[in-house]
Amino acid sequence: MDNSICQVYEEIQSLEEEIKLLAEKYEDNQHESTFFSDEEIVMSIKSFQREFQGESPSYLKAELESLEADLSFLTKFTGIQFTSHFKKTVEKTRNRTAQKHRLSGNCHSLSFQLEFQLLEMQNKESVSAVITDLSIIMESGEDSDMSKFVSSTEEHGNLLTFFRSLSSYAEWCEHRRCTFLHFKAKYPDVVTLPEGLLGDYIILRNPKLSGFALTIVWKIHIDEEGRTTPVLDLLTKVPEQVLQQKMATIETAPARFRSMLLLFGIETAIENLIKVVGLEK
Template sequence: MDHSVFQVYEDEIQSLEEEIKLLTEKHEDSLQELAFFSDEEIVISIKSFQGEFQGESKGCESDLKAQLASLLTDFSFLMKFSGIKFTNHLKKTVERTRNRTVQKHSLAGNCHSLSFQLEFQLLELQNKEDVSAVITDLSIIMESGEDSDMSKFVSSTEEHRNLLTFFRSLSSYGEWCEHRRCTFLHFKKDEPMVDA
């Protein structure tokens, strides 16, 4: 072989030996730094760190409990205010991609003396700026009895897929039905029906 090829290999070997020497020195320095701390000091600092972490997690836990209590209070107020009480909610993710999520929801509840069931799909689209949600496949089941206006309202709501309008109207209608029922009970008590 040529002498220049040997020289290249020798230079490479020399470079690697220097790098090994530097790394060995750094390793010995770090071992000496660790030797400054006794086992007890290391254990104490680990326990101190764990204590700080547990204190922070307890603080977070108490904050979460306070937030949950506040949300439950708000939810209770809204149920009393609107008369709407949810008795069941099921959610199932049908499809999930990077920027699209489809969830199927099923809700059941009552508003005063009216019971309702809803089924719908919620399509969430996410782009760089924001997230938009669209309700699809809305189905509402209510016992409207002989009230054709309620049937028309339910059909219109299913067509337009506007849940906010549905719940606002349901709250007002349910309150009106409750007043009407109480009024008829009052008259029925005072004026018994005469058999014909």
């Protein structure tokens, strides 16, 4: 009789241990997830729409359409798309939760990866959240301004500032890329892009005048607080015989170009520069 009781007790203990292990595994799975891309989310929404067509209540279909519209608007407005997201709970108590996050995405032509820890603390009156251990990887080449901004953001852990500034910076990069592409297509014999469409300068050459070149430099400055400013300038390379003939005109070209930028904007200033110096076909 005693042996039977002991055997039953051992079986109960074994079951309790198994239940505990399964509960812990389930808890871990609950706090680990993959963040689907915007395209996958839209496809899922459309799949739900097809599945429930004619069967779901009208309010559900309206809510799905609203979510799809909001997602499309936010992507177009910010240019930011998240391609993956992983999170894991590393600490959880009654008033404190700590999670590690890792996500990646792109903003126009710029890619980024983030890792950080989110600490949430709750009391009777409110819930507060703090970001720590922030690490940012940006594919921005050798841009020293962006490197300083990233370092400042990592130090202060301000993700809102990062995404807001990234959206503005990447939008200017995209605007520059489209502008360079436009002039390269319109004046293929005149416009040269030594660093491609993602470079920060273009060179204008007169096919009929060897050694003559104008370089339009277009930097995008971002300070440590995330303020973004386009900075353009003109550099000249002129043969000696032309320099002697048109010394005054050449010397004032950079200043005139900066004045045109203020008066007409970037695209028109570049267009006028091409026409003024006689580079158009």
